[in-house]
Amino acid sequence: DSGVTQTPKHLITATGQRVTLRCSPRSGDLSVYWYQQSLDQGLQFLIQYYNGEERAKGNILERFSAQQFPDLHSELNLSSLELGDSALYFCASSVGYRNTEAFFGQGTRLTVV
Amino acid sequence: SQELEQSPQSLIVQEGKNLTINCTSSKTLYGLYWYKQKYGEGLIFLMMLQKGGEEKSHEKITAKLDEKKQQSSLHITASQPSHAGIYLCGADIEGSARQLTFGSGTQLTVLP
Numbered sequence: 001d002s003g004v005t006q007t008p009k010h011l012i013t014a015t016g017q018r019v020t021l022r023c024s025p026r027s028g029d030l031s032v033y034w035y036q037q038s039l040d041q042g043l044q045f046l047i048q049y050y051n052g053e054e055r056a057k058g059n060i061l062e063r064f065s066a067q068q069f070p071d072l073h074s075e076l077n078l079s080s081l082e083l084g085d086s087a088l089y090f091c092a093s094s095v096g097y098r099n100t101e102a103f104f105g106q107g108t109r110l111t112v113v
Numbered sequence: 114s115q116e117l118e119q120s121p122q123s124l125i126v127q128e129g130k131n132l133t134i135n136c137t138s139s140k141t142l143y144g145l146y147w148y149k150q151k152y153g154e155g156l157i158f159l160m161m162l163q164k165g166g167e168e169k170s171h172e173k174i175t176a177k178l179d180e181k182k183q184q185s186s187l188h189i190t191a192s193q194p195s196h197a198g199i200y201l202c203g204a205d206i207e208g209s210a211r212q213l214t215f216g217s218g219t220q221l222t223v224l225p
Contacts, residue, residue, distance in 0.1 A: 045213060056212055090156065102213070106155040107153075
């Protein structure tokens with residue numbers, strides 16, 4: 001158990017819908033990272049938050065947004081969902097803002113039908 | 114990612130055999146991380162290498178970083194079925210805004 005908790009584990013939704021994925025980082029970790037893993041694209045960095053503020057952005061679509069709350073948990077919002085958004089979404093956390101020894105959650109498997 | 118090439122893509126070995134997985138970057142490496150993933154599950158951190166020539170071992174897994182070649186290798190000695198899974202290398206590479214770029218992974222199957 002990495003200490004990073006993601007909910008829900010599975011999510012099935014229809015195209016055009018909006019979903020929210022939740023992540024609780026390890027105790028003491030200030031950075032939260034979101035990744036998307038798909039068969040064709042592999043594991044891709046989406047966005048990082050550090051202590052409540054956006055720190056870095058990767059290949060995140062405009063339809064996606066994230067935030068980190070004062071208690072340091074984070075949510076990833078995916079809207080206007082398309083079939084191609086079906087993937088495993090991982091959250092990772094680390095103590096600092098450098099992406100070192102990041103610990104990953106178990107992921108949320110999103111299926112868009 | 115084309116910036117980080119992993120090879121081979123898949124590997125099937127008999128239990129007890131040794132094996133090596135390679136990860137090569139097309140850009141300057143600032144740090145290299147190895148993770149293991151069971152299909153559909155989260156990534157388990159294995160090792161981090163930051164200095165050229167650095168070598169780390171954990172149980173039967175050894176990872177090395179060749180800074181000159183911008184390459185890392187992961188070597189498993191006397192493989193066991195428990196070693197099966199997907200091995201991913203992640204790297205802090207030049208131009209990545211200090212975020213991890215991942216290789217495409219190596220699917221390892223160990224036959225009992």
